[in-house]
Amino acid sequence: xxxxxxxxxQEGSLAAFDLIxxxxxxxxAQVFGLATGSTPEGLYQLIRESDLDFSDKISVNxxxxxxxxxxxxxxxxxxxxxxxxxxKPFKKSYLPDGMADEETAIKEYDEIIKEHPVDVQILGxxxxxxxxxxEPGTPFNSTTHKVNxxxxxxxxxxxxxxxxxxxxxxxxxxxxxxxxxxxxxxxxAFGENKADAIYQTVKGPVTEEVPASVLQKHDNVTLILDxxxxxxxxx
Numbered sequence: 595x596x597x598x599x600x601x602x603x604q605e606g607s608l609a610a611f612d613l614i615x616x617x618x619x620x621x622x623a624q625v626f627g628l629a630t631g632s633t634p635e636g637l638y639q640l641i642r643e644s645d646l647d648f649s650d651k652i653s654v655n656x657x658x659x660x661x662x663x664x665x666x667x668x669x670x671x672x673x674x675x676x677x678x679x680x681x682k683p684f685k686k687s688y689l690p691d692g693m694a695d696e697e698t699a700i701k702e703y704d705e706i707i708k709e710h711p712v713d714v715q716i717l718g719x720x721x722x723x724x725x726x727x728x729e730p731g732t733p734f735n736s737t738t739h740k741v742n743x744x745x746x747x748x749x750x751x752x753x754x755x756x757x758x759x760x761x762x763x764x765x766x767x768x769x770x771x772x773x774x775x776x777x778x779x780x781x782x783a784f785g786e787n788k789a790d791a792i793y794q795t796v797k798g799p800v801t802e803e804v805p806a807s808v809l810q811k812h813d814n815v816t817l818i819l820d821x822x823x824x825x826x827x828x829x
Contacts, residue, residue: 595796595809596816599824603784606818607636610716611644613780613816617714618646625652627715627773628678629726630670633782634716635677642681651684652710656717656726656773658690659762660740668754690766696740699766703738707772715776719783722746723791723806727767730803736769770808779815781806783823792819793826 600606614637617623626648628634655670664671671689679687688706691699717725724730727741743751743763752758773779783792795806796817809815 595812597796597824597827598816598818600818600820602820603633603636606782606784606820607634607640609818610634610637610780610782611640614641614714615644615646617778618648618651621713623651623713623778625654625710625713626684627712627768627776628653628655628674629716629718630655630657630673631718633718633784637716637782638677641678646682648682648684653679653684653687654707654710654712654768655687655689657765657767658692660692660764660766661762662692664689664692668760690738690768692766696766700738700740703766703768704772707738707768707775712776713778715773715779717773717779717781717806719781719788719791719795719806720747721750721787721791723794723804725770725773725781725806725809727765728770728773728805730805732770732802732805734774734802734808735771737772738766739769741765741767770805774808774812777814779809779812780818781809781815782818784820786822786825788819788823789826792817792823793829796827797829 598609658670662669690703729744748761752761755761794804800807
């Protein structure tokens with residue numbers, strides 16, 4: 595596990611961009627696993643402003659809210675279109691179908707992941723160390739599944755909605771086993787509110803109660819942290 599500590603999120607986003615640029619130009623990566631949320635926004639801005647070409651690449655997103663159509667302003671389809679795809683289109687971009695029934699959504703997305711093995715996976719991390727929407731207690735052998743979001747995650751996401759009542763309570767997410775199949779994983783974490791999760795991820799035991807701790811078992815993981823997120827690692 596390589597750890598890159600930067601002064602601030604802007605420098606962290608630049609460090610992540612450099613890894614993506616290398617993957618495109620030197621490593622011939624074809625399939626990119628993408629994350630949503632505020633953490634990767636700086637990275638996506640740098641990609642939009644760059645001359646990198648993804649027109650022959652595939653993207654596979656981590657998750658989508660259950661019950662939100664692709665054109666809903668708070669859906670992850672909409673987020674990715676706004677923050678990346680509208681300026682840097684991929685050959686094909688996949689996200690779970692938030693409007694599909696559970697059996698169909700899971701079967702279809704597992705098949706997509708099987709057909710398009712991820713070369714580089716971008717991850718954020720929740721305050722409770724969730725990756726994707728794999729909340730504490732999610733089995734490490736999980737593939738695509740429907741999750742009930744914890745109240746902590748709902749509270750974290752309410753800033754994107756008019757009221758907490760509007761925040762979806764369920765999501766479809768790529769499972770932990772699926773995430774771990776990626777050849778390379780880049781996890782980004784910024785801010786003091788991520789410090790405990792990062793400490794447990796890096797220095798704690800590998801346990802399903804700390805979903806991101808499973809990354810200790812992956813042989814090609816880079817953590818990009820700002821000083822606030824990394825502040826506990828010297829303990």
